[in-house]
Amino acid sequence: MAYSHRMSQSPVFPSLQPSDPSAPPAATAAVAAQPGSAPADVDTLAGTERAVVIVGAGPAGLMAAEAAVVQGATVHVFDGMPSVGRKFLLAGIGGLNLTHAEPLPAFTARYAERAGTLAAWLQTLGPQQVRDWANSLGIDTFVGSSMRVFPKDLKAAPLLRHWLQRLRAQGVHFHMRHRWQGWDDDGACLFDTPQGARRCRPAATVLALGGGSWPKLGSDGAWWPALQALGADLAPLRPSNCGFDVSWSEHLRQRNAGTPLKNVALTVGGWRQVGEMVLTVGGVEGSLVYAASALLRNAIEQDGQAHCTLDLLPGRSQDWVQAELAHPRGPRSLATHLKTRLKLDGAKAALIWEQVPKAAQTDPVQLAAFIKALPLTLLAPRPLAEAISTAGGVRFEGLDAHLMLRQRPGVFVAGEMLDWEAPTGGYLLTACFSTGQVAGQGAAAWAQAGRDVRS
Ligand SMILES: Cc1cc2nc3c(=O)[nH]c(=O)nc-3n(C[C@H](O)[C@H](O)[C@H](O)COP(=O)(O)OP(=O)(O)OC[C@H]3O[C@@H](n4cnc5c(N)ncnc54)[C@H](O)[C@@H]3O)c2cc1C
Numbered sequence: 001m002a003y004s005h006r007m008s009q010s011p012v013f014p015s016l017q018p019s020d021p022s023a024p025p026a027a028t029a030a031v032a033a034q035p036g037s038a039p040a041d042v043d044t045l046a047g048t049e050r051a052v053v054i055v056g057a058g059p060a061g062l063m064a065a066e067a068a069v070v071q072g073a074t075v076h077v078f079d080g081m082p083s084v085g086r087k088f089l090l091a092g093i094g095g096l097n098l099t100h101a102e103p104l105p106a107f108t109a110r111y112a113e114r115a116g117t118l119a120a121w122l123q124t125l126g127p128q129q130v131r132d133w134a135n136s137l138g139i140d141t142f143v144g145s146s147m148r149v150f151p152k153d154l155k156a157a158p159l160l161r162h163w164l165q166r167l168r169a170q171g172v173h174f175h176m177r178h179r180w181q182g183w184d185d186d187g188a189c190l191f192d193t194p195q196g197a198r199r200c201r202p203a204a205t206v207l208a209l210g211g212g213s214w215p216k217l218g219s220d221g222a223w224w225p226a227l228q229a230l231g232a233d234l235a236p237l238r239p240s241n242c243g244f245d246v247s248w249s250e251h252l253r254q255r256n257a258g259t260p261l262k263n264v265a266l267t268v269g270g271w272r273q274v275g276e277m278v279l280t281v282g283g284v285e286g287s288l289v290y291a292a293s294a295l296l297r298n299a300i301e302q303d304g305q306a307h308c309t310l311d312l313l314p315g316r317s318q319d320w321v322q323a324e325l326a327h328p329r330g331p332r333s334l335a336t337h338l339k340t341r342l343k344l345d346g347a348k349a350a351l352i353w354e355q356v357p358k359a360a361q362t363d364p365v366q367l368a369a370f371i372k373a374l375p376l377t378l379l380a381p382r383p384l385a386e387a388i389s390t391a392g393g394v395r396f397e398g399l400d401a402h403l404m405l406r407q408r409p410g411v412f413v414a415g416e417m418l419d420w421e422a423p424t425g426g427y428l429l430t431a432c433f434s435t436g437q438v439a440g441q442g443a444a445a446w447a448q449a450g451r452d453v454r455s
Pocket residue numbers: 055056057058059060061078079080081084085086087088090091092094095096097098099178179180181208209210211213214217218219220221222223387388389414415416417425426427428429430432
């Protein structure tokens with residue numbers, strides 16, 4: 001078989017070979033061991049001893065399953081939920097932004113301090129490969145006006161359906177309602193199922209359990225204690241692409257919550273971007289806020305609050321705004337003056353009323369300066385459960401180049417449970433696919449190496 005030929009001639013991952021003298025003894029034991037004797041009341045899952053087990057059937061886990069099965073591995077996928085890919089399906093409600101069509105260097109830079117780590121993997125499975133892969137499932141994609149890439153029908157369900165059909169045809173086994181609980185003393189994976197406790201001791205495991213946002217969809221970060229007990233290198237889970245609390249007046253809450261602010265520019269330090277955000281009962285959210293969320297969150301962590309400014313007329317110069325405001329107002333109210341001269345009304349006018357000191361509201365020079373840089377103080381990020389994605393997780397420093405945990409050889413990690421973050425725009429799914437592929441290939445090679453040793 002081509003795969004085993006490649007492994008014996010030129011091992012893909014020599015450092016993962018159980019026979020490698022540099023591998024810790026535990027690694028050899030983990031791969032070569034047969035299932036231990038299970039407690040009498042725990043059902044042992046048959047047929048998984050030589051398999052790659054994937055825990056978590058989101059985009060990262062499913063891509064790991066695909067990568068492992070095409071390498072010849074027997075693959076079993078487990079998930080705590082009754083069906084796969086619930087967050088992926090939710091992403092489809094927003095059109096399923098699969099990836100982004102900007103050039104790869106710019107694309108990679110979106111992963112900020114983790115760009116260097118992800119770069120090589122994104123070369124192998126990056127934006128173009130994501131589009132090719134979707135295409136291989138019969139799903140055409142298109143590039144939207146902001147260079148975001150979507151399936152033509154803007155839906156996740158057909159893509160997921162075709163993907164599952166292909167995985168099943170390739171022989172991948174699915175086990176739903178199996179909630180991973182960690183490992184028992186002899187290293188077996190433990191699951192809680194409606195039929196009671198189950199265990200399995202596979203040749204290799206991929207954990208693709210997601211982050212901690214939208215826990216009702218299955219990923220709740222409950223994996224944390226098991227990995228912490230292992231001594232894995234973990235960064236705290238924090239909200240990313242999230243909203244923020246602002247102390248609005250009762251008046252603004254009641255009148256303007258839920259109102260979008262279209263075509264505004266947000267500035268945070270040296271960062272500036274034009275876009276759209278939404279005023280909420282307790283603060284702000286929306287794509288423009290999400291884009292700045294890492295900066296804002298980090299500032300709050302450091303200083304207790306974050307200061308930013310809003311340009312309510314990003315297409316106009318301050319001089320122009322000032323000249324318009326300087327037109328005689330006569331008996332008209334400020335609201336009417338703002339509306340007729342600057343076309344500022346609704347939530348934008350409410351913000352001016354709320355944030356600009358009364359004395360400055362009657363001075364065209366000061367008011368123009370506020371309209372071009374309206375100060376906003378953000379008090380706290382919204383809770384992780386409400387965020388689009390999660391920052392923090394398993395640090396790359398605790399993993400090898402194939403995303404295998406140094407503390408537990410044979411266990412690989414993929415997707416959002418890894419410590420990287422990126423803005424919305426398709427970067428999240430692309431990194432999940434990419435790391436899923438790396439982990440799946442690593443797990444398949446590890447399982448294969450164990451088979452080679454046994455045979
Ligand atoms: C509203 C919303 C819209 C989004 N839109 C986009 C978008 O358009 N483009 C984009 O790039 N990204 C988007 N994202 C982000 C994207 O969906 C995630 O980054 C991605 O789903 C993460 O993939 P994952 O496989 O790592 O984790 P998940 O998709 O969270 O999957 C993890 C799986 O693990 C399972 N699991 C967790 N714990 C256990 C356990 N103990 N035992 C067994 N199973 C367990 C869960 O049930 C789940 O099925 C969106 C997110 C949200 C919330």
